[in-house]
Amino acid sequence: MKTFNWATLGCGVIANELAQAMQSRGQKLYSVANRTHEKAVAFAEKYGIEKVYNSIDELFEDENVDIIYISTPHNTHISYLRKALKAKKHVLCEKSITLNSEELEEAIKLANENNVVLAEAMTIYHMPIYKALNEKIQSGDLGELRLLQMNFGSYKEYNMKNRFFNRNLAGGAMLDIGVYALSFVRWFMTSCPNEVLSQVKYAQTGVDEQASILLKNKEEEMASVILSLHAKQPKRGTIAFDKGYVEIFEYPRGQKAVITYTDDGHTETVSEGETKNSLLYEVEDMEQTVAGNADLMHLDFTRDVMKIMTDIRKEWGMTYPEEE
Template sequence: METDMRGLNWATLGTGVIANQLEQALESRGRKLYAVANRTHDKAVAFAERYGIGKVYDDLNDVFDDSQVDVIYISTPHNTHIGFLRKALAAGKHVLCEKSITLNSDELDEAIALAEANHVVLAEAMTLYHMPIYKKLDELIGSGALGELKLLQVNFGSYKEYDMANRFFNRNLAGGAMLDIGVYALSFVRWFMSSKPDQILSQVKYAPTGVDEQSGILLTNPDGQMATVTLSLHAKQPKRGLAVFDKAYVQVTDYPRGERATITWVDDGRTETIEAGSTTDALAYEVADMETAIAGDPSVMHLDYTRDVMSMMTEIRRGQWNMTYPEEER
């Protein structure tokens, strides 16, 4: 059945930075959020007043029971995601969930099964998969112009103050570099690799709270393509992704929401820059693809890549580092 996309009602669960960007993205498409849910009611009211949104729930759980809600965007801390996913998916709501979509692969598999059972779309809000620059690069790779992929090098480093109570370092809020920023780096790797890595080596430095502060990761897939990933929450690095092919290498800066790529050709050293899309429209691209998925083409949300990335993160964090969160120890 074809759905009128202009008739889809979106609700936000959470009122942080991403929720503001979501509302602005909808407004750029001539739309508005239908409703706002938040644990702190006053924040939900203030958010609704700021944007002129008509509906605020007294109890955030009421969003799941509202028959007028078609899609819920979850942007709460990621250790709360699975609880909200269970309720939303069981209620027959489509869900776009902020990264990391869950803590581990077990939770993600459960959520995917729930989505399938209730015939709704579940997706992770991974901006990288929806930026036009990556679709343009995909076409170039597919044409054979760059040759075969050999190597990937991906960095992501933030400098966060050493406040062990904030969410970045707080184990009770699923802190650590892997789930917060590593998910972007590994999504970049998975986008370019022809198959999921099956060999993974890693090293980690822990913050005083026991979460991962810094790490280095080596990955190889069955096709012999290799990647190195460097992450840190207490050392600033450029968000730089490098894809090395036979005939050229491609660099994307600020790759989570990239809008341009620089290609350096091996034969003569010349460079060219290609551009597509706009960083500021990242959420608008995501919304558009989510609505395309709901209309009948779920492949545009790349849940298969999300599943592969979550598998890698779970293997590294639990399998190699033996690092768990309280929710995983109950």
């Protein structure tokens, strides 16, 4: 398979993990761009990256770039997606891929028009444990899916200037952690939920600090999701079937699940992949998709999840400055 030139737009935590993932396979990122040029230079020196752009626009103009990983704040994504996709670059974009469905549909249209791959960097779709669980489910050993229960709570200090609570940086639980929980739900549900109920508790800045969500699809599979940015919860997912239930902890980058069978209570442990390689799995699936070997990026699920989040926020009446 062809060796692709990857560029990172952004120099934060995820960009560092991306650079380390490339190193683990004996490669380096081709180039780096960042709003603050000095940070891009320091990042390049750290990882031996040869090319640093003086401006972000130079990245999109570089004909040698194949794939761009965007890891800037998510309210900036659509402006960069427009430029990258029009420049015929494949894009792997950090979650949440856009602010809302309208932006995502615009980006998908541009990707289709320019014949490039657009995908969200959602770890759940690429961790081997989820592919292994799908095989187990498809075998019929667990019977029909009935219920999913999802928890994701982190404790962030009430610093209303940080990105978690900052409305000008599209803060809030839904787009930051809710996207993981809803992506988990969508991965296992037979079809997209078409009935959704929710509650919200706001932070002082007007973003969603806490939320509870109930979902049901046409197959009458049901899910509950509890989110918080100011109350720690275990990152736990439970999937209940006729013949047993599955528990998975630290599910955004999970590597082990425990199945308990209903008839006699015996358990089975399924282990696949490693948490530390989560970015590597994304990179590999993206490259396979760009190469045309398989479509492994699940943009259809991303689309469904974004619609759920957009519809919920519309029901709440919660918007960001870019949407007003």
